[in-house]
Amino acid sequence: MATPYTQVLPPPRHQHFPKRNPTSKTVNNDRYFQNHPLILLIEKCHSIKQLKQIHAQMLRIGLFFDPFSASKLIEASALSHFSSLNYAHQVFDQIPQPNLFSWNALIRAYSSSPDPMQSILMFVNMICDGCEFPSKFTYPFVFKASAKMKAFRFGRGLHGMVVKGKRVGFDVFVCNSLIHFYADCGCLDSAYLFFESMQTRDVVSWNTMILGFVEGGCVDEALKMFDRMGEENVRPNDVTMMAVSSACGKKMDLEFGRWVHAFIERNGIKESLILDNAILDMYVKCGSTEDAERLFDKMGEKDVFSWTTMLVGYARAGNFVAARSVLNTMPSQDIAAWNALISAYEQSGKPKEALAVFNELQLHKKAEPDEVTLVCALSACAQLGAIDLGRWIHVYMKKLGIKLNCHLTTALIDMYSKCGDVEKALAIFDSVYIRDVFVWSAMVAGLAMHGRGEEAISLFLKMQEHKVKPNSVTLINVLCACSHSGLVEEGRAIFNQMVNAYGIIPGVKHYACLVDILGRAGELEEAEELINNMPVTPGSTVWGALLGACRLHGNLELAEQACNRLLELEPENHGAYVTLSNIYAKSGKWDEVSMLRKHMRECGLKKEPGCSSIEVNSVVHEFLVGDTTHPQSQKIYAKLDEIATRLKHVGYVSNKSQILQLVEEEDMQEQALNLHSEKLAMAFGLISVAPSQPIHIIKNLRVCGDCHAVAKLLSKIYDREILLRDRYRFHHFKEGNCSCKDYW
């Protein structure tokens, strides 16, 4: 990919003027006209219109051709509160001999514009023009633009110019912008080295370095710098304390956060709304709604940040009533506030509530949805499996003309994958030009959950050809792919290469994946050995994987061990009880089964009820076991009867595993097996989904063996494609077979 700054430069300026001689003296900068009434008037302008009038007058009397006077006009048009960069650039292009001041004004204005590339282009043009050398007033803005563009190589080249430029290299403004540039490009080492090499540092140097560390995720280094400031007697200011608060928030260290708050008050640090907001945010991130509330109530001035942060605080604590009330009370609800609520719902596993708020936003048009809104809404669709709404959002995005960034691409790939349309996910993946590690990881995960293990692995290799470094999550996803497709050798090999090839130390989740891979393949001994020798403490995911493998291979003894260890870590894990009781049931140990059930009842542990949902014409229908609440319940049960007859006709007898599923699904009567939530959803799907369309069903738990067998038969008998997403993966039923090849 071409880096932005290698773009073709615009045609040379001053085509209508004779080329200046670079060796000649720079333009005349006499301030002869600085007290001219027209020049004095420039500062009093309040609008572009007024400025244009002055511009006209200047042209009329020839003042425009005085470089100093023209530069004043440039400054006003580029940097005043009513500035128009387009106009400023037009004026600039008319000046026969722009001076350094004019160049700097435009470079500065572009550096903080949405198009910082223009700043870099102006800079390059200035150098090519050959009459002006960049000054200490030029570099800070070109570094700023380079940081925004993440134009590392260009910025490093600038650094070289600064060093050669001798005097500018000692300017603290230039140096601080260099620290900022390196930190923004993710080169904290270079930033720090440069910081250390500086002969004179001011408080901004320290602040820039601390913020660089905080934003780069090196919170401890940031706090060490703060300590060092104290040792070196540099007095921290409000910006320092804001950075330190932010570090505490990231660390989720409430105690230290409170100390920082007290430090600010004790040391008379200048109060500011921004600082208050930063402390508020710190308390929210540390999970103390009480501290946040206390500060919020005390704050004299509040802005939209304060309100939104407080809203997030309540929402993260699960107090959605209070969060909603903040949204209703705040003086102006911008999109960020809506996003905060939608995102909180979505992240707390309440996708329906998230989408309800999204709908409300659409309906009342109180704020324009932005990329974040859409990412959250798409994630909610993914959780629900609501593909119609997901597709609608995709179309809506195109209509709004929203370009896909990596966040959106990831959300779309995730949504389509989780809603069963992995082909569409692949199409989006192929259509985008910029793919970060999250985009690649989402696609690997998508293929994994659809049991397309080989493709997932080849994509994983391809991402490395594209020079995108896999992260810890990518590795989890690819190991997961191996597990879902039974790729034991591949899984083992990838796991063993993690440290050397990818520089990632396996965490609990990676170990859990490998245990799962080995366990499913029946390599229980190797799995057990792996657990015994793993350098990290095996967590519940690891024991859960082992327990699942024991269920698959009927290893009672090991199952008991795994279950005990799992319950030590998570005493309320009803899944563990259910799995163990299933294993007992499978071996006919009914006494143990009833003992376990009794124990669960005594502990007040209730199994999460099985629930299946199906989206028909953009409406999500939910079914619980034996559900009769659906408006079309009668029709559904009639269809179930028909299904039973046709199944019998093809010689289907529900196998013995039904008994253990009796335990898994609910306290049920004899017919319960036939009334599993997924069967109800399938019956409803057969009635309501057009024959040409696949039936999409989402189940919150793992699909039961009998339902899996029935789904296979139904796909054949009714010649329908059925897509079933369970807690772990997708099952594509077609022509009597399942994509999981009965390996799940």
Added chain:
DNA sequence: GTAGGGTTAG
């Protein structure tokens, strides 16, 4: 004649 560091939602 010009300047730097910043708070919410993914």
